[in-house]
Amino acid sequence: MSELINLELKDKNDKDNDDLSNIIPKLINDKDIMLETESENEENFSDAEDKPKLINKEDDFIKEIKKNISKNSLEIADLRNLTESIDHGNINNHGDVSNISTPRRVHYIYANVFDEDIDDSSEWTDIKRYRFQKCLWKLKYNRIVSSFYLNNLRNSEHKWSWMIIVISTMTSGLTVANNVEESNAPFDNYKTYVNVMLTVSSMTTSLIAAWIKKQMFIEKINDIDKYLTELNALCEDLEIQLSLLNTDRLKYDEFKKLYIPKMTQYLTTNPIIPPLEWKRCIREITLDYPELLNMDDSEDNKMWPWYGDLISDPKNDDKDAPHVRYKTNFYRKFKKTRKDKYLSTCCGKKQMKIVYDCENNNP
Numbered sequence: 001m002s003e004l005i006n007l008e009l010k011d012k013n014d015k016d017n018d019d020l021s022n023i024i025p026k027l028i029n030d031k032d033i034m035l036e037t038e039s040e041n042e043e044n045f046s047d048a049e050d051k052p053k054l055i056n057k058e059d060d061f062i063k064e065i066k067k068n069i070s071k072n073s074l075e076i077a078d079l080r081n082l083t084e085s086i087d088h089g090n091i092n093n094h095g096d097v098s099n100i101s102t103p104r105r106v107h108y109i110y111a112n113v114f115d116e117d118i119d120d121s122s123e124w125t126d127i128k129r130y131r132f133q134k135c136l137w138k139l140k141y142n143r144i145v146s147s148f149y150l151n152n153l154r155n156s157e158h159k160w161s162w163m164i165i166v167i168s169t170m171t172s173g174l175t176v177a178n179n180v181e182e183s184n185a186p187f188d189n190y191k192t193y194v195n196v197m198l199t200v201s202s203m204t205t206s207l208i209a210a211w212i213k214k215q216m217f218i219e220k221i222n223d224i225d226k227y228l229t230e231l232n233a234l235c236e237d238l239e240i241q242l243s244l245l246n247t248d249r250l251k252y253d254e255f256k257k258l259y260i261p262k263m264t265q266y267l268t269t270n271p272i273i274p275p276l277e278w279k280r281c282i283r284e285i286t287l288d289y290p291e292l293l294n295m296d297d298s299e300d301n302k303m304w305p306w307y308g309d310l311i312s313d314p315k316n317d318d319k320d321a322p323h324v325r326y327k328t329n330f331y332r333k334f335k336k337t338r339k340d341k342y343l344s345t346c347c348g349k350k351q352m353k354i355v356y357d358c359e360n361n362n363p
Contacts, residue, residue, distance in 0.1 A: 122253045124246040130310070132255075135263050136238050137304035142270045143231050144292065144303065148281040149273050150224045157217040164208050171201040224271050231266050238263075242300075286334040299325050306331040 178194045185191065212218075238259060241249055249255065273281070285292060286306070293303040299310060307325040316322065 122251060124249060124252050128252060129242060132238070133242055133300060136235065136242065138267060139231065139235050139263065141304055142267065143228065143235055144285060145273065145278065145281050146224055146228055146271050148284055149271065149277060150221065150228060152277065152281065153217055153221050153224070157212065157221065160208055160212050164205055167201050167205050171198060171205065174198045174201065227271060234262055234266060282334055286331065287337065299323060
């Protein structure tokens, strides 16, 4: 009996040992799994901490790419606009590349006065010469416009004066015809017709003479002629001085004392030209005498304001790119004529406006 009990206890112990042997590996495996899970969580937590840094770096990189794309897009657009303007100028002007207007983005050479350094020296510099060159451009502009205005005044005065001469000659002939006796008259009421014509011619002569006096043709012609004579001498003198080397030119202080008062005088006392007459002069210069605006293709002698300020050549990316002056919006507007206006209407496009429309009500 006792042996049976011992056997049963032994079997039970063996069974318990077997159960323990089965449970322990499971516990060990579970512990390993827990340890692996904890390590994975720690790695995930460290990855989560590093993730915002990676995101920030990616955002910065994307922003930099967008910035470069935007910058390159602007440069491509500028190059495209410049190419189109050059092509447009070539089509309309048979290969004259200088006809293109000033580009949208330009680098002015001396335009910004705030970029100038304070220079109290009495020596010549490029910026000092350039400032006097700009004053010379304005003097030349006054000279050419005043010259055409003077020519128009003389033409008007000659026309009305010639009309007085013609009518006076006819009046003299009518006076002789009025001395014919009535018995020798070639037709009835001869005397009456002659007297009427004498009266009309005399009145016309008086009206024309009064008109000439009211318009002050003689006074204006004399004043402008005197102004132009002195202005032309000043322009030529300045041009010679500015074309000389710095060492051959007058000293800067002497140059200022001598020429600044003269330039101020002739820039402030230019003839007063009525707006319509001014526009007619500009039209005549732009359309009929374009060779006066650019006589030798040199940048210094291009006429202002048809040509703009001195800029760095946008077609040349070199640091020492040549300095050029392009045609301005002023030139472009006055270049359009009524023919362009009619062609724009005939082609089905929107009718363009031209600067000469105001002359319709002012013959």
